[in-house]
Amino acid sequence: MNEPVLVVGAGLIGTSVGLAARAAGREVLIDDADRDRVRVAVAMGAGREWDGQGAPQLVVVAVPPAAVGRTCAQLLAQLPSCDVSHVCSVQSQPAHYLHGAGSDLARFVGSHPIAGREVSGPTAASADLFVGRPWAVCPVPGSGERAIARVVALAQACGAEPVVLPAGEHDELLATLSHTPQLVASALAATLTGVAADRARLAGTGFRDTTRLADSDPGMWGQIAAANAVHLARSLRAVAEPLRQLADLLDSADQAEVEAAIAELMGRGRRGRALLPGKHGRAAMSLSVVRCVVSDQPGTLARLFGDIATAGVNVEDFRVEHAPGSPVGVVALAVAPASKQALIDGLRAVGWTVTEGPEESL
Amino acid sequence: MNEPVLVVGAGLIGTSVGLAARAAGREVLIDDADRDRVRVAVAMGAGREWDGQGAPQLVVVAVPPAAVGRTCAQLLAQLPSCDVSHVCSVQSQPAHYLHGAGSDLARFVGSHPIAGREVSGPTAASADLFVGRPWAVCPVPGSGERAIARVVALAQACGAEPVVLPAGEHDELLATLSHTPQLVASALAATLTGVAADRARLAGTGFRDTTRLADSDPGMWGQIAAANAVHLARSLRAVAEPLRQLADLLDSADQAEVEAAIAELMGRGRRGRALLPGKHGRAAMSLSVVRCVVSDQPGTLARLFGDIATAGVNVEDFRVEHAPGSPVGVVALAVAPASKQALIDGLRAVGWTVTEGPEESL
Numbered sequence: 219m220n221e222p223v224l225v226v227g228a229g230l231i232g233t234s235v236g237l238a239a240r241a242a243g244r245e246v247l248i249d250d251a252d253r254d255r256v257r258v259a260v261a262m263g264a265g266r267e268w269d270g271q272g273a274p275q276l277v278v279v280a281v282p283p284a285a286v287g288r289t290c291a292q293l294l295a296q297l298p299s300c301d302v303s304h305v306c307s308v309q310s311q312p313a314h315y316l317h318g319a320g321s322d323l324a325r326f327v328g329s330h331p332i333a334g335r336e337v338s339g340p341t342a343a344s345a346d347l348f349v350g351r352p353w354a355v356c357p358v359p360g361s362g363e364r365a366i367a368r369v370v371a372l373a374q375a376c377g378a379e380p381v382v383l384p385a386g387e388h389d390e391l392l393a394t395l396s397h398t399p400q401l402v403a404s405a406l407a408a409t410l411t412g413v414a415a416d417r418a419r420l421a422g423t424g425f426r427d428t429t430r431l432a433d434s435d436p437g438m439w440g441q442i443a444a445a446n447a448v449h450l451a452r453s454l455r456a457v458a459e460p461l462r463q464l465a466d467l468l469d470s471a472d473q474a475e476v477e478a479a480i481a482e483l484m485g486r487g488r489r490g491r492a493l494l495p496g497k498h499g500r501a502a503m504s505l506s507v508v509r510c511v512v513s514d515q516p517g518t519l520a521r522l523f524g525d526i527a528t529a530g531v532n533v534e535d536f537r538v539e540h541a542p543g544s545p546v547g548v549v550a551l552a553v554a555p556a557s558k559q560a561l562i563d564g565l566r567a568v569g570w571t572v573t574e575g576p577e578e579s580l
Numbered sequence: 581m582n583e584p585v586l587v588v589g590a591g592l593i594g595t596s597v598g599l600a601a602r603a604a605g606r607e608v609l610i611d612d613a614d615r616d617r618v619r620v621a622v623a624m625g626a627g628r629e630w631d632g633q634g635a636p637q638l639v640v641v642a643v644p645p646a647a648v649g650r651t652c653a654q655l656l657a658q659l660p661s662c663d664v665s666h667v668c669s670v671q672s673q674p675a676h677y678l679h680g681a682g683s684d685l686a687r688f689v690g691s692h693p694i695a696g697r698e699v700s701g702p703t704a705a706s707a708d709l710f711v712g713r714p715w716a717v718c719p720v721p722g723s724g725e726r727a728i729a730r731v732v733a734l735a736q737a738c739g740a741e742p743v744v745l746p747a748g749e750h751d752e753l754l755a756t757l758s759h760t761p762q763l764v765a766s767a768l769a770a771t772l773t774g775v776a777a778d779r780a781r782l783a784g785t786g787f788r789d790t791t792r793l794a795d796s797d798p799g800m801w802g803q804i805a806a807a808n809a810v811h812l813a814r815s816l817r818a819v820a821e822p823l824r825q826l827a828d829l830l831d832s833a834d835q836a837e838v839e840a841a842i843a844e845l846m847g848r849g850r851r852g853r854a855l856l857p858g859k860h861g862r863a864a865m866s867l868s869v870v871r872c873v874v875s876d877q878p879g880t881l882a883r884l885f886g887d888i889a890t891a892g893v894n895v896e897d898f899r900v901e902h903a904p905g906s907p908v909g910v911v912a913l914a915v916a917p918a919s920k921q922a923l924i925d926g927l928r929a930v931g932w933t934v935t936e937g938p939e940e941s942l
Contacts, residue, residue, distance in 0.1 A: 404849030440839030477802030487766030
């Protein structure tokens with residue numbers, strides 16, 4: 219289907235949809251109440267400015283959460299031959315709005331590409347934002363097959379993997395998978411404001427990784443939270459309550475009880491993590507990790523990955539482990555267990571300082 | 581100081597201390613109640629088995645937290661010319677034990693290398709575990725200068741950055757920086773156990789990063805928590821309480837109040853994150869991020885980093901962004917803003933699909 223797409227809202231997601239659809243050869247029209255944002259999106263190559271004419275077949279509403287329902291209702295009324303979708307992090311609230319407004323739901327289906335960034339705005343957009351990511355497509359009662367098919371086709375054109383699921387299930391799931399982690403990361407990072415700046419340097423990679431999401435722009439999170447209040451409240455309590463119980467137990471200072479409670483909580487955490495899919499959606503696979511000391515010089519990584527290629531090894535994942543206070547770092551390389559020895563031998567043979575770890579997922 | 585070091589406890593940290601000290605040319609003796617672990621550590625090159633003879637000048641106790649105080653007391657009594665330290669995540673409790681036991685505190689100082697892994701045991705050890713990491717050195721009242729100097733020298737020999745601070749301050753800090761993030765990550769990951777396996781694939785990189793620590797071996801965390809109960813209880817409540825308040829506010833469904841509370845919490849989170857040091861201990865610096873689409877083929881990364889070197893650009897940080905369900909991924913490359921255009925031009929010129937983002941910290 220090579221039908222024109224109208225993107226309404228030229229922020230990070232809308233502009234990225236435009237860039238990705240254009241890259242797939244689709245015609246894209248762009249609209250936004252803020253003409254400056256339209257100009258930026260057009261300049262980036264995300265499509266051409268919509269003049270209210272043209273014949274879009276699918277409209278993608280990419281406006282802030284609180285405005286999604288209203289904007290979809292307007293467009294369903296204004297463009298009676300168009301299917302209308304949106305890309306909002308919350309699905310039930312816009313659907314309720316449209317139901318109440320008496321909109322033509324046969325031409326509507328919600329959607330949500332699961333791809334975000336810690337930054338926002340059209341300049342943060344990229345054509346590859348959705349590559350390989352899930353893209354939830356969320357029919358409401360009455361959603362027509364044509365609308366669903368058009369959104370599925372758009373998601374595929376953007377390189378994403380469409381996953382069709384009901385709006386309510388989406389919202390409950392995203393409260394757990396996205397909205398709660400965001401707020402937990404912020405609450406955890408906020409505790410650092412009570413720490414002297416020269417002591418914060420004792421933070422390790424664990425604190426850093428666990429709080430990375432806290433860099434996010436608060437921007438639309440208030441609207442998202444308010445729109446998904448019931449599921450989010452339950453999901454926040456599912457994290458906060460075990461932590462509060464643990465704090466009470468620590469006050470009682472019964473070592474055996476503390477140890478049992480920690481073992482139980484961490485055991486549940488490990489079982490939860492085991493449900494995450496492995497690389498490329500395959501079942502999680504056990505990888506061997508080889509760690510290589512690198513200097514912070516231009517060309518060092520090129521030499522390292524060149525030597526890895528010479529050793530004939532495919533690296534499944536890698537991560538830089540920072541070395542605060544030192545111009546030296548460590549690159550952790552995850553490879554299939556069968557490739558571990560070839561990698562170690564190949565790198566040592568050409569002078570790299572390499573150590574091996576046991577199997578783990580990076 | 582090239583004095584023999586006796587490592588008591590051949591787990592991840594003890595064996596890594598042995599490997600790192602040996603790599604720095606120090607003589608290392610190893611002891612462990614479990615002779616199998618000693619044999620593994622010796623085979624890995626972490627030192628030679630201690631026969632109870634020899635003349636160690638410094639003993640490093642690397643046994644489980646609950647046994648640290650007792651073991652230090654025994655060694656202070658058994659080796660009257662030795663200084664004794666340990667590498668425990670908690671400092672005050674062992675110090676209290678030694679005080680109560682009437683040990684010679686002039687020959688004692690606690691310490692704690694801030695370097696961990698999600699895996700444990702001597703086979704997980706590596707000589708570079710401490711490279712560039714902080715290593716807290718925690719004197720107690722009465723700790724002698726010689727003992728402090730010997731531990732500082734050992735930390736430096738292992739490539740770490742010694743940071744001298746009182747035991748109580750260490751424990752309060754680590755509750756915030758390490759113990760609480762561990763348990764928060766577990767509590768968050770545990771919520772996934774209520775999600776169907778085929779839905780867990782909708783988790784994005786945010787959930788994955790925020791819960792990475794939940795893979796940790798529960799192993800000694802119960803002992804650590806019990807030994808740091810007061811600080812940990814306070815720190816856990818500092819995370820749980822704002823989340824619980826937010827849940828209550830969401831129940832009340834006042835959108836303006838929800839948005840204000842989220843903005844406040846996320847604002848505090850961003851201020852906390854800003855206190856984290858940048859790469860190599862420098863002040864955090866703003867980096868430009870360039871994202872490159874890569875295929876999952878051997879040699880792809882070698883070609884990419886080779887082309888980056890040809891462009892004359894030094895990559896400050898990089899991360900693979902997984903592409904579940906697709907044999908394609910994205911490598912996010914963080915570079916100094918002044919290098920961004922050279923990197924984009926250089927990679928595009930040789931055919932890479934590259935998009936630029938705004939400045940951010942990766």
